[in-house]
Amino acid sequence: MVNKLTTLAEALEDIDDNAGIMIGGFGGSGAPIELxxxxxxxxxxxxxxxxxxxxxNNAGNGSVGIAAMIxxxxxxxxxxxxxxxxxxxxxxxxxxxxxxxxDLVPQGTLAERIRAxxxxxxxxxxxxxxGTELANGKPTAVFDGKTYVQERSLKADFALVKAHxxxxxxxxxxxxxxxxxxxLMAMAAKTTIVQVGNLLPVxxxxxxxxxxxxxxxxxxxxxxxxxxxEFLVREGAVY
Amino acid sequence: xxxxxxxxxxxxxxxxxxxxxxxxYVNLGIGLPELIxxxxxxxxxxxxxxxxxxxxxxxxxxxxxxxxxxxxxxxxAITLNPGASFFxxxxxxxxxxxxxxxxxVLGAYQVAQTGDLANWSVGxxxxxxxxxxxxxxxxxxxxxxxTDHTTKDGQPKLLRACTLPLTGMNCVTRVYTSLAVIxxxxxxxxxxxxxxxxxxDDLARVTDAPLHLDGPIVDLIVPEVSND
Numbered sequence: 001m002v003n004k005l006t007t008l009a010e011a012l013e014d015i016d017d018n019a020g021i022m023i024g025g026f027g028g029s030g031a032p033i034e035l036x037x038x039x040x041x042x043x044x045x046x047x048x049x050x051x052x053x054x055x056x057n058n059a060g061n062g063s064v065g066i067a068a069m070i071x072x073x074x075x076x077x078x079x080x081x082x083x084x085x086x087x088x089x090x091x092x093x094x095x096x097x098x099x100x101x102x103d104l105v106p107q108g109t110l111a112e113r114i115r116a117x118x119x120x121x122x123x124x125x126x127x128x129x130x131g132t133e134l135a136n137g138k139p140t141a142v143f144d145g146k147t148y149v150q151e152r153s154l155k156a157d158f159a160l161v162k163a164h165x166x167x168x169x170x171x172x173x174x175x176x177x178x179x180x181x182x183x184l185m186a187m188a189a190k191t192t193i194v195q196v197g198n199l200l201p202v203x204x205x206x207x208x209x210x211x212x213x214x215x216x217x218x219x220x221x222x223x224x225x226x227x228x229x230e231f232l233v234r235e236g237a238v239y
Numbered sequence: 240x241x242x243x244x245x246x247x248x249x250x251x252x253x254x255x256x257x258x259x260x261x262x263x264y265v266n267l268g269i270g271l272p273e274l275i276x277x278x279x280x281x282x283x284x285x286x287x288x289x290x291x292x293x294x295x296x297x298x299x300x301x302x303x304x305x306x307x308x309x310x311x312x313x314x315x316a317i318t319l320n321p322g323a324s325f326f327x328x329x330x331x332x333x334x335x336x337x338x339x340x341x342x343x344v345l346g347a348y349q350v351a352q353t354g355d356l357a358n359w360s361v362g363x364x365x366x367x368x369x370x371x372x373x374x375x376x377x378x379x380x381x382x383x384x385x386t387d388h389t390t391k392d393g394q395p396k397l398l399r400a401c402t403l404p405l406t407g408m409n410c411v412t413r414v415y416t417s418l419a420v421i422x423x424x425x426x427x428x429x430x431x432x433x434x435x436x437x438x439x440d441d442l443a444r445v446t447d448a449p450l451h452l453d454g455p456i457v458d459l460i461v462p463e464v465s466n467d
Contacts, residue, residue: 026328028307029291029307029308029310030308081369081370081371082368082369083367086314095366106370106371106373107328107370107371108328108373108374115329126336126374127378128336128373128374130408131405131407132406174325176293176325177291177293177308177309177310177325179292179326179327181328182327184327184329229307230314231307
């Protein structure tokens with residue numbers, strides 16, 4: 001099998017300006033803090049990548065992770081369902097000043113658009129958002145007497161994902177509710193980069209327990225004892 | 240002028256909890272609806288769904304016992320009940336939109352007599368945040384709202400037509416407020432229960448849409464409950 005192991009810095013070095021990046025996590029659970037912070041390090045050292053489009057459920061909290069990317073000035077657009085958090089100053093400031101644009105997507109539609117992107121389905125119909133502002137400009141159709149909205153699939157250049165266990169072939173498991181968007185994003189990006197808490201030898205993960213098969217994963221970085229965004233926010237950490 | 244009595248948020252949640260059927264699968268929205276789980280009547284087995292990928296969660300952990308990979312949609316730490324499961328977001332919303340939940344309970348800025356709900360945007364001045372609400376209003380067999388009867392400045396929240404951006408159309412089936420329990424039916428709002436000391440005129444004054452009657456009005460009597 002292909003060995004997909006690499007280092008934090010090498011894993012991120014080909015992320016270019018204007019790239020679309022899916023970032024796993026729902027609030028702090030599943031947020032790949034070490035990958036995000038390594039990308040910020042690269043931006044601070046080189047000025048790149050900039051004007052990124054970030055796809056996440058949220059829009060950052062406090063001054064770490066995605067919020068730190070926004071404060072650093074790397075993000076031009078956010079596609080998310082819920083930009084509110086306990087401390088959304090980074091997003092709110094950039095949004096109100098016009099430095100960042102927001103594409104607000106209902107959470108289930110966001111998940112399904114990403115899943116469809118990874119599954120080769122260009123569009124689908126959902127009842128979600130029918131009759132609301134968020135359906136403006138989208139085709140609708142009536143099936144069995146009910147109105148549905150056409151939604152296009154969503155893909156990205158890169159996905160940054162946090163997994164619990166992984167092997168060098170890219171097979172992954174996730175820890176509790178930290179799974180959230182990660183398996184979908186891993187399918188929908190051209191290049192999927194994963195930080196793994198417990199790196200195991202190929203064959204050590206029970207095939208029945210694998211959630212994301214290695215086929216969807218391009219790069220694996222071992223990050224033992226990863227930081228938890230919620231702890232960082234609560235202690236007022238600034239990256 | 241004496242301030243009319245009204246139910247606290249916890250009391251509204253208590254009342255809503257009495258209607259949750261044994262054996263049901265339920266999603267509780269962020270904020271006030273989350274309180275409902277606390278007031279689940281003894282002897283009923285209810286499985287709670289949270290859209291970030293957990294079915295079968297239980298009480299909040301003791302302070303210091305939180306695991307921040309185990310949270311609900313409001314990003315609050317939770318615990319698991321026996322038989323719980325984890326799944327990714329697409330499966331979670333298949334449960335929602337696929338009609339597999341018996342009940343979703345949401346908060347509201349406004350509810351219209353047609354069952355339209357507005358709860359995600361206060362218009363161009365605010366930062367909008369939709370989350371899972373637009374998905375939750377489709378698919379759950381019943382969509383209930385719990386809310387104060389009026390806004391903080393006393394404006395009606397139960398309206399002929401919503402003035403704020405809609406979350407969904409014709410989706411709400413029952414509203415639990417600080418003053419009353421009201422069903423949404425083809426003819427509009429149908430009053431089921433109201434605080435006994437509140438006159439029909441008092442209630443009509445703080446409700447924009449007409450209140451229809453269909454059978455006796457039950458006294459809305461809720462014990463003193465606290466939200467901690």
